[in-house]
Amino acid sequence: MTPQADPKQLIEHARRNGYAVGAYNMHNEETTEALVWAAERAQSPIFLQVGRAIIPHMGVRRAFEMTRRVAERSNAKYVIHLDHGSWDEVLEAVRLGFSSVMYDGAHLPFEENIATTRRLVEIAHAYGIPVEAELGKIPDAGESVNWEDYYTDVEEARRFVAETGIDYLAISVGIVHGVIPGIPQAPISIQRIREIKAATGIPLVLHGASGLSDREIQEARAAGIHKFNADTDLRHAFRAGLEAVFAQGDRQLEEAMAEGRSRMIEATMMKMRQYGCAGAAPLAKAA
Numbered sequence: 249m250t251p252q253a254d255p256k257q258l259i260e261h262a263r264r265n266g267y268a269v270g271a272y273n274m275h276n277e278e279t280t281e282a283l284v285w286a287a288e289r290a291q292s293p294i295f296l297q298v299g300r301a302i303i304p305h306m307g308v309r310r311a312f313e314m315t316r317r318v319a320e321r322s323n324a325k326y327v328i329h330l331d332h333g334s335w336d337e338v339l340e341a342v343r344l345g346f347s348s349v350m351y352d353g354a355h356l357p358f359e360e361n362i363a364t365t366r367r368l369v370e371i372a373h374a375y376g377i378p379v380e381a382e383l384g385k386i387p388d389a390g391e392s393v394n395w396e397d398y399y400t401d402v403e404e405a406r407r408f409v410a411e412t413g414i415d416y417l418a419i420s421v422g423i424v425h426g427v428i429p430g431i432p433q434a435p436i437s438i439q440r441i442r443e444i445k446a447a448t449g450i451p452l453v454l455h456g457a458s459g460l461s462d463r464e465i466q467e468a469r470a471a472g473i474h475k476f477n478a479d480t481d482l483r484h485a486f487r488a489g490l491e492a493v494f495a496q497g498d499r500q501l502e503e504a505m506a507e508g509r510s511r512m513i514e515a516t517m518m519k520m521r522q523y524g525c526a527g528a529a530p531l532a533k534a535a
């Protein structure tokens with residue numbers, strides 16, 4: 249039985265060695281296996297994320313228990329992370345045994361977001377659990393936006409981190425949640441990443457990393473991003489596997505899901521190489 253790794257240690261190892269760790273959403277047993285098996289094969293640390301879509305589908309507890317069951321019987325170096333949790337969901341995740349949580353107070357006025365996040369940080373830290381938060385607005389794919397309005401403000405980031413005590417900060421620098429195939433994303437602002445990094449001093453996180461080019465990933469890593477959240481590309485890989493099998497006519501669901509799983513393993517391993525975390529699991533162990 250492999251227990252969860254220490255997320256702070258994983259991120260710190262990534263920071264010291266200039267790579268980033270990937271965080272990917274699980275959606276069912278097969279996608280959880282795809283992520284865990286990719287981590288084993290690539291010898292990569294991994295954040296297994298319970299994301300927004302699965303909570304109305306099966307609830308935080310079932311999603312956590314499924315993820316833990318699959319991960320525990322592997323040799324992967326993993327942590328189970330709650331993505332975009334509400335107040336209640338973060339508390340539930342802390343009780344259940346997640347080793348990392350993200351609280352999303354973006355709907356609150358800034359001062360209230362600081363106060364609420366700080367209270368959750370106090371609770372989570374009492375259990376040894378690090379907290380991620382997001383600042384700046386991240387639009388959904390397809391929205392047309394004036395990017396300057398969406399970027400994380402450097403001064404707000406400095407205050408937010410100093411006053412809440414969060415461990416990692418997710419920022420908005422030109423990325424979107426979700427990706428629409430065929431529509432290129434706006435280029436991300438590497439300069440803004442550097443400025444936020446200098447102002448906050450903590451590891452930064454980029455959500456919506458599916459739409460980024462190789463070069464942007466490299467530059468973002470060098471500028472201070474040490475966790476990338478990517479879901480869309482992996483979901484598309486799984487779906488392409490299902491579609492390829494069903495394109496041949498009526499087939500067993502198991503055959504389709506096995507093909508989806510194997511394509512998702514390949515897509516996940518590709519991300520791990522891009523983020524520089526492939527091969528890092530044994531090294532992070534020694535840290």
Ligand SMILES: [Zn+2]
Nearest residue numbers: 382386418455
């Ligand atoms: Zn996000």
